Amino acid sequence: MTILQFPKDMKWGTATASYQIEGAARKDGRGPSIWDTFAKTPGNVFKGHDGDVACDSYHRFPEDVQLMKELGVDMYRFSIAWPRIFPKGTGEVNEEGLAYYHRLVDSLLDSGIEPVCTLYHWDLPQALQENGGWENRDTIDAFAAYAETIFRSFEGKIKKYLTINEPWCASFLSNYIGAHAPGKQSLQAGVDTAHHLMIAHGRAVQSFRALSFEGEIGYAPNVEWNEPYSSSEEDAEACRRATGWFLDWFFDPVFKGSYPEFLTDWFAKEGVQVPIVEGDLDIISQPIDFLGINYYTGGVARYQKGASLFDHERVDQGYEKTDIGWNIYPEGFYKILTKIHQQYGDMPIYITENGSCYNDEPVDGVVADDGRIRYLEKHLTALHRAIQSGVPIKGYMTWSLLDNFEWAEGYNMRFGLVHVNYRTLVRTEKESYFWYQQFLKTKWLEV
Numbered sequence: 001m002t003i004l005q006f007p008k009d010m011k012w013g014t015a016t017a018s019y020q021i022e023g024a025a026r027k028d029g030r031g032p033s034i035w036d037t038f039a040k041t042p043g044n045v046f047k048g049h050d051g052d053v054a055c056d057s058y059h060r061f062p063e064d065v066q067l068m069k070e071l072g073v074d075m076y077r078f079s080i081a082w083p084r085i086f087p088k089g090t091g092e093v094n095e096e097g098l099a100y101y102h103r104l105v106d107s108l109l110d111s112g113i114e115p116v117c118t119l120y121h122w123d124l125p126q127a128l129q130e131n132g133g134w135e136n137r138d139t140i141d142a143f144a145a146y147a148e149t150i151f152r153s154f155e156g157k158i159k160k161y162l163t164i165n166e167p168w169c170a171s172f173l174s175n176y177i178g179a180h181a182p183g184k185q186s187l188q189a190g191v192d193t194a195h196h197l198m199i200a201h202g203r204a205v206q207s208f209r210a211l212s213f214e215g216e217i218g219y220a221p222n223v224e225w226n227e228p229y230s231s232s233e234e235d236a237e238a239c240r241r242a243t244g245w246f247l248d249w250f251f252d253p254v255f256k257g258s259y260p261e262f263l264t265d266w267f268a269k270e271g272v273q274v275p276i277v278e279g280d281l282d283i284i285s286q287p288i289d290f291l292g293i294n295y296y297t298g299g300v301a302r303y304q305k306g307a308s309l310f311d312h313e314r315v316d317q318g319y320e321k322t323d324i325g326w327n328i329y330p331e332g333f334y335k336i337l338t339k340i341h342q343q344y345g346d347m348p349i350y351i352t353e354n355g356s357c358y359n360d361e362p363v364d365g366v367v368a369d370d371g372r373i374r375y376l377e378k379h380l381t382a383l384h385r386a387i388q389s390g391v392p393i394k395g396y397m398t399w400s401l402l403d404n405f406e407w408a409e410g411y412n413m414r415f416g417l418v419h420v421n422y423r424t425l426v427r428t429e430k431e432s433y434f435w436y437q438q439f440l441k442t443k444w445l446e447v
């Protein structure tokens with residue numbers, strides 16, 4: 001057996017998001033978001049599930065904070081619901097919305113837990129969607145105003161911000177593939193919304209810098225890994241495109257001030273152009289303080305003309321899968337982290353999401369989610385290997401503290417360390433909660 005000791009100064013935590021856990025959808029002035037609309041449209045979400053109640057964390061957050069205090073985390077990543085602050089996206093601030101997040105943040109600080117705030121985790125005010133949402137450049141100004149409102153209100157309390165969560169999901173998954181809100185299916189809309197989300201990111205960074213408040217700011221792209229099935233150039237290039245859709249497309253504009261040509265050329269073949277206006281890339285490439293990385297899965301892929309937007313297809317290598325059907329692929333975690341380090345340099349990295357879906361239920365009060373423990377062991381081992389390779393990992397937040405609304409999968413898919421009974425809202429710590437609690441006491445793994 002080998003002992004893997006993690007750096008003593010690494011920070012550890014868990015993560016959630018507003019629409020997925022809060023509920024209280026119409027409480028204290030909250031306006032509707034695109035996810036309220038999308039979820040209430042038949043056929044979009046498993047069995048018509050929606051975020052009206054979710055985990056009721058809006059009311060039960062003291063219990064959730066106590067769970068984290070007993071877990072022993074250093075930090076908690078949560079998101080602020082824009083529609084609670086500006087019910088119509090812009091205009092007058094909803095003070096009751098701000099007050100809720102001050103109650104949450106004060107509770108975290110009183111418990112010795114560092115708040116890590118995501119400004120945008122997909123719940124765009126529906127009123128802005130009525131005017132085109134992220135396809136409309138005006139939404140960028142609205143986001144910048146919302147971000148500044150949060151920075152000012154939480155000065156001195158929140159010192160780590162993430163601007164945009166998973167811009168790939170908020171753009172291409174939501175406006176090209178159509179699986180998430182608002183459910184469009186247009187590649188041009190995917191490219192437009194991705195570009196505008198990244199400008200919004202840059203404008204929030206500019207605003208944060210101008211205020212000169214103490215703290216750090218970054219963003220949280222999600223990445224996958226595609227390993228070439230053969231040594232052929234065709235397979236390598238197909239994997240480069242598929243991985244680059246998540247990586248180069250959302251990293252090059254920030255770190256290089258330009259889009260990757262191998263992908264802009266590929267989109268041009270589809271008749272799609274990035275709607276760049278002079279100065280956009282200067283805004284997007286504002287220097288950030290850290291990078292959030294969300295990783296879940298990957299796999300082996302090969303060239304297959306016409307099989308996908310990038311002429312690639314996954315090859316099933318028989319990898320064990322989680323209950324949502326994603327490969328368990330810790331090798332891809334190591335590979336994507338070392339590639340990010342090699343391609344983009346020594347930017348400090350926090351793993352802002354990594355976790356697994358296992359739908360185990362309580363039996364006599366025990367939730368034996370051994371699969372989640374094995375996933376954590378394998379991915380923390382890969383993370384340790386990346387750290388040993390020189391990747392500047394500063395923290396790790398597992399997704400998620402609680403079972404919650406998993407978007408189009410509704411409540412059918414469970415990612416939590418804590419089980420939630422959605423009828424009674426009773427929380428039950430799973431075996432993985434106790435495993436993580438023990439790990440957090442030592443910060444080492446025996447493998």
Ligand SMILES: N=NNCCOCCOc1ccc(-c2cn(C[C@@H]3NC[C@@H](O)[C@H]3O)nn2)cc1
Nearest residue numbers: 017020166173177179222224296353399406407
């Ligand atoms: N890859 N190509 N796919 C082509 C076909 O796509 C069909 C569906 O695709 C996807 C891709 C990715 C996801 C996803 C979900 N989470 C988990 C959440 N992260 C943020 C937090 O809120 C968690 O709930 N992360 N990623 C879902 C669906």
